Amino acid sequence: MLYADYNGSAPLLPEVREYLKKRMDSELFANPNAIHSIGQKLSRGMEKCRALIAEAVGAYPDQIIFNSGSSEGVSTILHSVLEYAPKDKKIVITSALEHAAVLKALSWYKERRGFEILLADIDQNGVVKVNELKKLMEKHAGKIALVTIMASQNETGVIEPFEQIAKLCREQNVLYFSDTTQFIGKAEFHFEKSGVDFAVCAGHKIGALSGSGFIIAKDPTVIHSLVFGSTQERGLRGGTQHYIGIETLAIALSDFKEKGHKLKDLEASRRWFEQDVKQAFPKAVVIADDVPRLPGTTLIGYPGLHGQAVQIELESHDIFVTTSAACTDNQPETSQVLKAMGIHDDLGRGVIRISLSYSHGQKDYEFLANTLKSAYAKLIKIHSF
Ligand SMILES: Cc1ncc(COP(=O)(O)O)c(C=O)c1O
Numbered sequence: 089m090l091y092a093d094y095n096g097s098a099p100l101l102p103e104v105r106e107y108l109k110k111r112m113d114s115e116l117f118a119n120p121n122a123i124h125s126i127g128q129k130l131s132r133g134m135e136k137c138r139a140l141i142a143e144a145v146g147a148y149p150d151q152i153i154f155n156s157g158s159s160e161g162v163s164t165i166l167h168s169v170l171e172y173a174p175k176d177k178k179i180v181i182t183s184a185l186e187h188a189a190v191l192k193a194l195s196w197y198k199e200r201r202g203f204e205i206l207l208a209d210i211d212q213n214g215v216v217k218v219n220e221l222k223k224l225m226e227k228h229a230g231k232i233a234l235v236t237i238m239a240s241q242n243e244t245g246v247i248e249p250f251e252q253i254a255k256l257c258r259e260q261n262v263l264y265f266s267d268t269t270q271f272i273g274k275a276e277f278h279f280e281k282s283g284v285d286f287a288v289c290a291g292h293k294i295g296a297l298s299g300s301g302f303i304i305a306k307d308p309t310v311i312h313s314l315v316f317g318s319t320q321e322r323g324l325r326g327g328t329q330h331y332i333g334i335e336t337l338a339i340a341l342s343d344f345k346e347k348g349h350k351l352k353d354l355e356a357s358r359r360w361f362e363q364d365v366k367q368a369f370p371k372a373v374v375i376a377d378d379v380p381r382l383p384g385t386t387l388i389g390y391p392g393l394h395g396q397a398v399q400i401e402l403e404s405h406d407i408f409v410t411t412s413a414a415c416t417d418n419q420p421e422t423s424q425v426l427k428a429m430g431i432h433d434d435l436g437r438g439v440i441r442i443s444l445s446y447s448h449g450q451k452d453y454e455f456l457a458n459t460l461k462s463a464y465a466k467l468i469k470i471h472s473f
Contacts, residue, residue, distance in 0.1 A: 089406040090452055094293070095242050095270055095385060095443035096410055101295030103343050104336045108297075111332065120331045121320055134331050137338035144341035145289070146278030147304045153311060153324045154334055157301035158269040160314070161288030162189040164303060164325070165265050166236070168312045169286075170197050173233035181224060181235045183208045183216055184428035185248075190236055190267060208237060213376040214246045214429045218253060225260050235264045239271035239287075243412050243425050243441060245385025246376045247275065254283030263310075269293055273344050274382050274445070275351065279304050291333055295445070296340040300333025350446040355383035358444075361453035362386055368461050369468075373435055375426070384448065387412075388460075389439035393467050398440050401463035407456065409440045 091099055100108070120130035135149070142149040155161055170180070180194055184207050197203040206228070209220040216237055225232060235257050239250045250266045257264035265286040271277055272287070273294030279287055285307070291300035305311050308324060317326015362374045365388065375387040389395065395411035402409055412423040422436025444452060 089408075090455055091408045092442045092444055092452075092456065093408055093410050094274075094445045095245070095382075095441065097292045097298065098273075098295045098445060100297070100336075101340055101343055101447075104295055104297070104339050107339055108332075108336070111335070119328055121318070121328065130331050134329060134334055137334045140338040141302065141341050144345045145272060145287075145304060146280050146282075150322075151279070151304050151306065151308055153303045153305065153308060153321050154329050154337075155301050155303060155321075155325050156299050156330065157290040157292065158187075158267070158288045159189040161290075161301055161303045162187070162265075162267060163193055164311065164314045165286045165288070165305075166190070166193045166197065166234075167314050168310055169234045169263055169265070170201065170203060172310075172312060177231055177233040178202060179204045179206060179228050179232045181206045181208055181221070181228075181232060181237075183210060183237050183248075185210065185214055185216075185241050185246075185425055186236065186238055187242060187267060187269070190238075194236075203233070210428065212430055213379045214241060214244055214425065215376075215379055216248050216253065218249050218256065221253065222256055225256065225262065229260065232260075232262045235262055236267070237264075238267040238269075239277075239282075239284075240268075240275065240382050241425065242270045243423055244376045244387050244429075245270075245382035245443070247271075247380040247382065250284060251282050254285075257285075258283060270382065273340065274384065276348060279306075285310075289337070291337050291340070294337075294340045294344065296336035297330070297333040300330050300337050302337065344446070347446055350449075351383045353449060354444065354446055357448070357450045357453040358384060358386060360450070361457050362388065364457045365460055365464075369464050372464065375429075375431070375439060382443075384444035384446070386442045387439050388442065389435045390464055390468075391434045391438060392471065393438045393464070395438050395440050397467055398438070398460070398463050401467065402440070402459055405459045407459055409442050411440055 118126040138149045138152050194205050209217045240247045263285045266284040268287040272289045287304040292298035311324045313325050315326040372390050422433050426436045
């Protein structure tokens with residue numbers, strides 16, 4: 089079996105699984121905000137996790153605000169910045185590549201709060217053109233409330249020039265949120281060095297428990313809780329913390345810190361895989377082949393072949409992939425992201441996304457290459473191309 093949908097959700101890390109088995113037998117279950125000794129023990133444990141997580145992502149502990157995952161993180165950041173923006177700052181710059189969590193929230197701010205949403209230009213690989221962005225920012229100087237452009241794209245794995253964008257935003261005194269959901273735990277990330285103002289992480293993308301996650305905020309006092317509640321997270325997020333989820337976040341990010349050096353080998357194996365398939369099937373297309381991508385992500389298509397047919401063929405060999413993003417996998421259409429990159433339906437409907445992690449290597453990619461080549465051969469024959 090090869091589960092190859094880590095961008096959709098990563099399975100629990102073995103280290104997390106082992107930890108949870110023991111953890112469930114402990115007596116440590118209480119409200120971490122209570123002052124009795126069990127609560128206090130949990131609270132100290134949570135703060136230890138915060139410190140470990142902060143160290144793993146290059147931030148200070150008080151910059152980490154725990155929550156339920158990235159959709160909540162994105163909504164909270166947009167709410168904090170846009171709802172409290174000065175009246176003369178009514179422009180948000182984003183890109184067509186963003187996740188629905190960002191785009192839907194921005195539509196709401198457009199309709200209900202009168203914000204103007206501008207899209208930054210992208211090239212045919214889905215990379216934001218920094219020079220064009222600079223011009224756009226200069227044109228609207230003084231009126232921009234926020235720039236929000238992701239760190240890496242969930243479907244293509246393309247890494248955006250987010251550090252350059254952060255520099256640009258700093259120079260123009262504009263707040264910058266980069267959606268790092270697909271970057272943290274999948275590539276080396278250092279919050280402080282990146283220069284971004286806000287970042288997010290979701291536990292289920294990194295082998296921790298689903299329903300756990302956090303925001304990183306350069307200045308946490310800017311954050312306004314979306315959820316009314318008590319004083320949890322220093323008043324920045326109402327609701328009792330998912331302390332077991334938080335423990336798993338610390339384990340997952342510590343594991344990444346220890347094993348992140350494996351990303352180089354993962355990337356080399358991924359490159360080998362892509363070459364191998366393209367050599368056997370020269371018409372096969374790796375989307376955004378020539379630009380930096382997440383080490384373990386490939387979006388590959390064969391014009392004319394339907395992605396779902398390839399997906400089903402792979403699944404019959406116990407390989408689990410998606411056709412685009414996991415949350416839009418049931419829509420047999422070219423994804424919005426690929427459309428924005430100018431990719432036509434012939435190829436756009438034919439892609440499958442393969443996403444692995446630093447725990448994988450050459451053997452996995454050999455299995456994938458052989459199975460995908462057989463699938464293409466079989467389907468091409470059926471469709472007699
Ligand atoms: C880039 C990106 N942002 C945000 C999200 C939403 O994350 P969550 O599922 O934790 O709410 C996802 C999930 O797929 C994502 O890929």
